[in-house]
């Protein structure tokens with residue numbers, strides 16, 4: 223990776239050409255929008271609400287299905303490999319076996335890594351989220367590890383009482399990296415309409431408001447596991463990236479920020495350089511907390 | 514921004530299918546910009562600004578959302594997020610503004626603004642037939658074109674444009690309407706070396722550059738557009754397909 227920024231899943235990742243654009247505009251790696259075995263239309267609008275301090279979304283995991291996704295990933299690969307930007311293909315499924323099946327399908331596009339979006343219901347476990355139970359998460363990771371020969375990352379939700387326990391479970395199952403965190407459950411109501419704004423009523427909070435939650439999760443998780451952590455959540459500028467690296471992240475995910483600036487990825491990348499120069503840092507690896 | 518409630522102050526019937534809805538909102542968006550319109554319990558979709566003071570939208574009833582929106586009455590409430598997107602940029606001495614279908618709304622607004630700035634506009638309003646035409650603008654030279662010849666010239670908006678171009682120099686052509694029509698306008702302008710700006714439409718989830726649903730090639734209609742130069746007609750995806758709510762490529 224040329225720089226520590228990773229385009230987070232679900233932002234722009236709908237098309238190969240957009241992944242390529244993110245790569246060209248400053249991402250060190252890009253993640254595609256999570257795809258499933260079959261196409262999904264997702265929820266009706268409103269699906270995404272933008273506020274200065276946060277984003278709330280319930281897109282509903284809409285995606286064109288794994289087979290169509292292969293074409294988008296191939297397109298992305300064509301452009302990204304030319305500039306040396308790795309592609310992470312995000313997948314989700316209803317069971318551990320289906321996770322392996324979807325991962326195998328997208329492998330046709332030769333992504334550089336597979337990311338498991340574990341914030342989705344496990345049909346075999348009464349629909350509870352994979353990311354909520356260490357065993358369930360580990361089953362999905364184990365199944366995919368057996369099916370593919372590229373690094374496998376597990377993406378965790380902050381909405382659990384013990385994120386460290388889940389992190390250790392996926393590490394034990396062979397995960398090569400952890401992405402922390404996905405969005406935090408939330409809701410908005412319009413008083414005049416007397417209705418929740420999202421058609422799905424509830425959704426996930428991302429953006430600036432998520433930063434303290436993400437920093438804490440990454441700080442805890444990175445101290446408990448050996449595998450690298452992609453710290454994601456609320457990164458809006460270069461200093462946020464520095465803080466996330468100091469919390470223990472090996473790379474840093476950027477999602478919501480993209481809507482606030484014309485060229486968010488490029489700006490954030492440049493701001494990291496400026497911060498390092500102004501504060502006397504020579505290498506990214508020097509960005510650690512004082513003991 | 515969060516959706517904000519506004520009250521409909523009046524409704525004007527353009528034709529049996531299309532209404533112009535006036536909203537009590539003080540915003541002064543530019544022609545080309547759009548709002549995400551939320552009707553709680555129904556849905557939320559993008560609509561182009563068709564004028565200001567009061568803010569208005571020309572709504573063509575084609576499906577569930579637009580039918581509901583177009584049937585609303587004075588006193589009804591709508592929730593708006595916006596304005597979003599870029600806008601048409603006015604320059605030159607003489608312009609042509611072409612509106613197909615509901616596209617006549619934003620084009621009337623652009624023409625009025627042009628006139629105020631001392632630019633001479635010709636408005637072309639096209640539709641399949643007379644009962645689908647939107648109204649012209651008082652005091653504005655307006656050419657109507659219908660496919661069946663039931664009003665104005667018989668032919669499409671591109672035929673009407675060719676006619677206007679024969680009369681003399683035109684500096685910029687602006688268009689909003691079906692993609693096929695804009696493709697033809699764009700190609701003609703490239704051929705003739707005339708500057709041209711087109712207002713594109715794609716299925717949108719967010720409207721502010723996050724979901725990626727409204728992509729055309731590497732561009733996002735909501736974030737980089739919705740107004741593009743004529744070169745967009747040469748994009749591999751223009752006029753070919755768009756992405757539906759699942760992100761599937763759908764033939765246009």
Ligand SMILES: Cc1cc2nc3c(=O)[nH]c(=O)nc-3n(C[C@H](O)[C@H](O)[C@H](O)COP(=O)(O)OP(=O)(O)OC[C@H]3O[C@@H](n4cnc5c(N)ncnc54)[C@H](O)[C@@H]3O)c2cc1C
Nearest residue numbers: 547558559560561571572573575576577578579615714715
């Ligand atoms: C930037 C932008 C600006 C827009 N501005 C306006 C506007 O000012 N006025 C307006 O009426 N709409 C406008 N639209 C379209 C609008 O957002 C909706 O897509 C449209 O109203 C159809 O929604 P629906 O739910 O009623 O029907 P849907 O269920 O989405 O569509 C019903 C059927 O109608 C077809 N259809 C969709 N749009 C049109 C159309 N314009 N003419 C003919 N057939 C169509 C669809 O392909 C489908 O077959 C704009 C869209 C964008 C992206």
Ligand SMILES: Cc1cc2nc3c(=O)[nH]c(=O)nc-3n(C[C@H](O)[C@H](O)[C@H](O)COP(=O)(O)O)c2cc1C
Nearest residue numbers: 230231232256339403404428429455456476477478
């Ligand atoms: C509109 C939107 C769609 C998202 N879709 C996905 C998705 O498909 N898969 C996934 O793992 N995460 C998804 N996420 C979560 C992001 O990848 C990221 O974890 C989260 O937004 C926190 O980062 P941020 O604050 O930088 O946005 C989505 C987030 C947003 C805002």
Ligand code: FES
Nearest residue numbers: 720724725727735
């Ligand atoms: S509608 Fe979401 S990016 Fe344009």
